Amino acid sequence: MAIKTVNPETQRIKLERKERAILDAARGVFVEHGFDGARMSEIARRASIGEGTIYSYYESKAELMLAVLQQFWDGLTLEAEGVMASVQATDFFGRLRALAQYHLNTVILNSDFINLTFALRRNNSEVSVSRDHLRHYVAVFDRLFLRGQDRGELRADAILWQARDVFYGSLEYSARSIEMTMDAERSAREQGPVVEDMVALFRSHYGAVQGIEASDNATVELLSSKFDQLSEKFDALAKRLS
Amino acid sequence: MAIKTVNPETQRIKLERKERAILDAARGVFVEHGFDGARMSEIARRASIGEGTIYSYYESKAELMLAVLQQFWDGLTLEAEGVMASVQATDFFGRLRALAQYHLNTVILNSDFINLTFALRRNNSEVSVSRDHLRHYVAVFDRLFLRGQDRGELRADAILWQARDVFYGSLEYSARSIEMTMDAERSAREQGPVVEDMVALFRSHYGAVQGIEASDNATVELLSSKFDQLSEKFDALAKRLS
DNA sequence: AAGGCTAATTGAATAGCATTCGGTATTTTC
DNA sequence: GAAAATACCGAATGCTATTCAATTAGCCTT
Numbered sequence: 001m002a003i004k005t006v007n008p009e010t011q012r013i014k015l016e017r018k019e020r021a022i023l024d025a026a027r028g029v030f031v032e033h034g035f036d037g038a039r040m041s042e043i044a045r046r047a048s049i050g051e052g053t054i055y056s057y058y059e060s061k062a063e064l065m066l067a068v069l070q071q072f073w074d075g076l077t078l079e080a081e082g083v084m085a086s087v088q089a090t091d092f093f094g095r096l097r098a099l100a101q102y103h104l105n106t107v108i109l110n111s112d113f114i115n116l117t118f119a120l121r122r123n124n125s126e127v128s129v130s131r132d133h134l135r136h137y138v139a140v141f142d143r144l145f146l147r148g149q150d151r152g153e154l155r156a157d158a159i160l161w162q163a164r165d166v167f168y169g170s171l172e173y174s175a176r177s178i179e180m181t182m183d184a185e186r187s188a189r190e191q192g193p194v195v196e197d198m199v200a201l202f203r204s205h206y207g208a209v210q211g212i213e214a215s216d217n218a219t220v221e222l223l224s225s226k227f228d229q230l231s232e233k234f235d236a237l238a239k240r241l242s
Numbered sequence: 243m244a245i246k247t248v249n250p251e252t253q254r255i256k257l258e259r260k261e262r263a264i265l266d267a268a269r270g271v272f273v274e275h276g277f278d279g280a281r282m283s284e285i286a287r288r289a290s291i292g293e294g295t296i297y298s299y300y301e302s303k304a305e306l307m308l309a310v311l312q313q314f315w316d317g318l319t320l321e322a323e324g325v326m327a328s329v330q331a332t333d334f335f336g337r338l339r340a341l342a343q344y345h346l347n348t349v350i351l352n353s354d355f356i357n358l359t360f361a362l363r364r365n366n367s368e369v370s371v372s373r374d375h376l377r378h379y380v381a382v383f384d385r386l387f388l389r390g391q392d393r394g395e396l397r398a399d400a401i402l403w404q405a406r407d408v409f410y411g412s413l414e415y416s417a418r419s420i421e422m423t424m425d426a427e428r429s430a431r432e433q434g435p436v437v438e439d440m441v442a443l444f445r446s447h448y449g450a451v452q453g454i455e456a457s458d459n460a461t462v463e464l465l466s467s468k469f470d471q472l473s474e475k476f477d478a479l480a481k482r483l484s
Numbered sequence: 485a486a487g488g489c490t491a492a493t494t495g496a497a498t499a500g501c502a503t504t505c506g507g508t509a510t511t512t513t514c
Numbered sequence: 515g516a517a518a519a520t521a522c523c524g525a526a527t528g529c530t531a532t533t534c535a536a537t538t539a540g541c542c543t544t
Contacts, residue, residue: 015521036278040502050523052504061502115360118418131422162439165416166408173411176360177403180373197404204447237480256540257492282531292494294533303531 019057021047027068031112035065065116066129072113073133076106080140092148093199093207099144100171100195107175108187114172141167158206170198261299263289269310273354277307307358308371314355315375318348322382334390335441335449341386342413342437349417350429356414383409400448412440 025046029038040061044051058064080102087098107114117129141164148154174194178187267288271280282303286293300306322344329340349356359371383406390396416436420429 018521039500044524051502052524053522055503056521118357118360159435159439161419162416162436165419165436166412166439166443169411169413169415170408171411173414174404174407177407193401194404194407197401197408201408201443201447205443237483240483260492293531294495295493297532298492 018047018049022049022054022057022064023067023071026064027071030065030068030116034112035061035116069113069117069129070133072110073117073129073137077133077137077140079106080137084140084144092144092151092153093203095144096148096202097195097199099141100167100198101191103168104171104175104191104195107172108179108191111175111179114175138164138168152208154202154206155208163202163206166201167198170201260289260291260295264291264296264299264306265309265313268306269313272307272310272358276354277303277358311355311359311371312375314352315359315371315379318352319375319379319382321348322379326382326386334386334393334395335445337386338390338444339437339441341383342409342440343433345410346413346417346433346437349414350421350433353417353421380406380410394450396444396448397450405444405448408443409440412443 022043025043026038028046029043033039038061040054041051043064044054047054054064058067080099083098083102084095087095089095089098117134142160145154145158145160145163149156149158171194178190178194182190264285267285268280270288271285275281280303282296283293285306286296289296296306300309322341325340325344326337329337331337331340359376384402387396387400387402387405391398391400413436420432420436424432
């Protein structure tokens, strides 16, 4: 009969709603003003909450930032997985192109967050985006790469983590170059070449060698020795004829 | 006769010495505690100077940091140029290896400064390491690359800035991976493979195509079979003659 | 070499901000 | 329905970069 049991869900839901409100407010303020420029008071105001209350949800400004960043990276991971799930191409290089396109564009659009992710790592060595979040994100590439190797599209002796560093490192640096030297409009145009170069790079450096490599030195030497044999026979015959 | 002209050099030199003292103190404190962790008071103390005095040399903490960073990058540029001047190899890939080795090692050893360089860019958009300083540093690569193209070691249609992004981007990202996952000792060992992979990458993707690729499998096999046919005819002839 | 002018130096005072904390309101429990 | 527990508040705290009024040192003129 105790229907009056005050639903404990209610409270939990309310707390979760409030936590989300804080996170949303924080994201906005951090994006607008950067980490140092962000005022806890403004975050509190936007979340319609007292300043002190934030601290019962998050230990410190840095940890709040961390939560925002982790949410951000989780979102990216989901999106990247979505891209991989919906891309038409079935071959490695086609899929790589899609991933590169997505990543480059994302990095350019969210450079603030990307920078902050690695900027945080410095002071508060205690507080930094957990490796797992980043690992989880780059795992999208890892799966693609391993599948490429299984299908024989990539060299079997290519080292996954080196390729990964090349992929993400180059794209991130390109993003910095692009946004440093160009306006938004031109930047969109310049993304194409960068992506294509990356695909071509993987094709030529990590791609499984096509027939060509079979014709390596060994083959040529084989031919050469046949030449020599033939030549000897010829000499022998010539001598006999004379 | 006015020998008593008190040398005006004296004063200027004294000021410069003091400026250097501040810069040195600041570098030390920033390295030890990071930007936010650094106390202006400690910098002043280490430079044997009043707190207020710093501000007649540098507008703000951020600008002081900036000066430290610029000094740092200028040093790197000089060192990189030194490496290029003293390396034995004359071919592009040998010299690239030397540069990659130097850069990777440097980035790992000075990750604090590298991070801070790009971290500063965020808040104080007013205060960031001038593009010219970075440009000046990467120009070492640019010169090497252009020379490689002139000498015909690199594809003529390779795009300089894309190659540059790949080079510095990959190495920087690798450095992060290495120092994130490994202790100092193992990290030193892991640098070799990364450098070699980078050189190999440039060879296969940006390197000028060698003659070999003309001889694909089909051609070689065709030649080979013709040889065998000829050889059989020869044997037949020889048998008939005997 | 004395005095005056300018520039450099100082550290106590200011102001801005993250974080804390004592008290109040709200929810849960019995 | 009241006691206990939990969440909330915002004024007070503490820590810093930065400013500024006062002081000192350097330099020039006479």
